[in-house]
Amino acid sequence: MVTEKRGEYLLRLSLTIDPAEIGVFYPFLMQGFQVVVRVGCSIRELLCDQFGIDNEYVLGRITTVFQNGKAIDDLDAAIVRDGTRLTLSAAMPGLVGATMRRGGFYAAMRGSITHKETGESGLSGGGTITMKLFNLLLPELGPDFLKVGIGVAAADLADFFAKRPSTFWRGCRQLLLDGKPVEPERLMGGEAFFGEGTVWLSVTCWKEDKEPARN
């Protein structure tokens, strides 16, 4: 996966946190985050080849997929384009859950909002897409996306840090802004992102790194 927008400078924030706190970042993954990818490929190629998600997991677990709000039945046919919004979910309950299922028995019931591929692959090369992860996929895929990095709105990030309790900051072992240590107060006050549109956020859990010392 490409990790930054092509030709565009992004402020990069890297956090090393208490693993117990990883869930507080999941709302970013639900609301939508940006990733930079090679576009012009199929959704399956994006998920398996670029993101490195196991094909069996994709087929068996990611049973509900939307592209730009339309339900996807064929992961190989649907093409990822620059600006695509791609939403991934595990199996959903209810008739509507079954209806939204990829290639499911009740797909006809949402025929009017089913994605129909035009066949034109669009431009290939780098592009930025918006992704959303829902439900069981949050704990299963979320930490990897966060580790590699996601683009989030600076204003949302400032609001997020302003609401973090002291226990969150005590669990942080490393805070780096563009590779340099940054004090929590600058993140909590939002001045670290002032004037930025998007921030490239990467989050690592310290147990994976054997608890590195803070800064």
Place this chain on the structure above:
Amino acid sequence: MDKIARIDMGAAGGPKVTVGPVGEYAGLGGRALTSLLIAKEVHPLCHALGAENKLVIAPGMLSGTTGSMTGRLSVGCKSPLTGTIKESNAGGQAAQVLARLGYAAVVLEGKPEGDDLYKIFINKDGIQVIVDNSLKLLDNYPVIEKLRGEYGDKVAYMSIGTAGERKLLAASIACTDPELRPTRHCGRGGVGAVMGAKRVKAIILDDAGMKMRPPVDPDKYRDANRKFVEGLRKHPVTGEGLPAYGTNVLTNVLNEAGGYPAYNFKGGQFPGSEKLSGEAQAQLEIDRGGTATHGCHRGCVIQCSGIYNDKDGHYLTKQPEYETVWSHGGHCGIDDLDTVAMLDFMDDNIGVDTIEMGVAIGVAMDAGIIEFGDREGAIRLMKEVQQGTPLGRVLGSGAAVTGKVFGVERVPVVKDQALPAYDPRAIQGIGVTYATTTQGADHTAGYAIATNILKVGGDVDPLKTEGQIELSRNLQIATAAIDSTGMCLFIAFAIMDQPETFQALLDMLGSFHGITMTGDDVVALGKKVLSAERDFNTRAGFTRHHDRLPRFFYNEPIAPHNQTFMMKDEELDEVFNW
């Protein structure tokens, strides 16, 4: 379950109890029993709140056994909300206890003179109907608290709140959960108003001294139940998704699909949806010391409910379900879970259907009574319902009445029952069910997603849009059958995807009754139930012209997909041609 108790509330000299053999209703349970009895015994043109109507309370075919997921209770009558036949079901403990007491049904008949309020106590020794005017105008939580002082904690309770006593058309009947909270409701269609019209405030079910219902073939039944439970536990929906997030896990997906009706069906997406999502709700419940995983009755292995605590960590309500979070949330432009949870508690306490109530408030917002998004205003309106003010009585009579009183054109109802949380312009197939079901707009009328394995009506190509009529028909048939078993509808995911789990269900039914049960038998049962319901509705004056969605679904495209409901009338008329 070899007997039926009939309680004539209007008998001369006071209520009279008659217990007789189950007779022609032998082998039936749940919706099959309630609907066949109502269709045969109730005059279809009667006033739903009059003496001619009957309220049938029936456990499912497997309720009261050691089988898992068998705790649904059906309540049937002529609906005061829709004027159609009605079956409304709920979880909780009542079905299991009533079945162990041996009753295939308890039927409330007649209507007493005077102002007395009654409670009904049922145990192994018989049935007592007792005047208890101390329960007057108490809501469900205080009613149960008071009754617990008298009857203790080893019973199951059914009750109505003040909405039922006032005969409001959205009134529900509450069933207590394992913790004896009145959180499980036969919600739809105003069944609580019918109980209120018969002046019955509460039913106390005590199965002390009774045993589990014994299967004809215990070994086979035990083996089938084990396989059935294994199937539920290994399926990602019933074994993981529902226990982790509950039904509200649908909020994010429906919103993404543009099928989440917001601001009284003016849009298909709600900006605050992620704040209302099941993911956010589950995390909040856990953070506050509640739980996101809880069963509504003993023997449930899916555990799709939860406990929602307030900011101070005190119990507020059970985990609000998706449809409740939608009706009080996005439908009303409210994006705050605490407000939704408070409204859910008030619904349960007052005793009203959460869908009908939330939709009615949204319609009132459209009329300008309060603004969309007004959290305190929504709670204030619910207090009006609780107090029985004129405005509260209008709102508590549902969305259709509210729309008429305030001159609102966009009123999302079919046969005067409010649409649930799925916009039929985005998901056309569910609109077919909303329009044509015998029950008024009801997502659960076509919910049993096991039609592929049941082979109801043959195979349908899932990728052809013209199959939607067949799909809705088949779903309604399968649902009518499962509603009769007493099984929770959520088992459908596992039996749809796992043939061995479906076979285990058939084996449970077969080994319990000592018969061989096939998919064809299940289909035949579903058709029999639907035919009886359709016949009742026809005699009650309903025609194909009532099997339609409100016109705004045909005329107003909904964003983001800018779709209208496109099914033709003549196609809708084909749903029940089998």
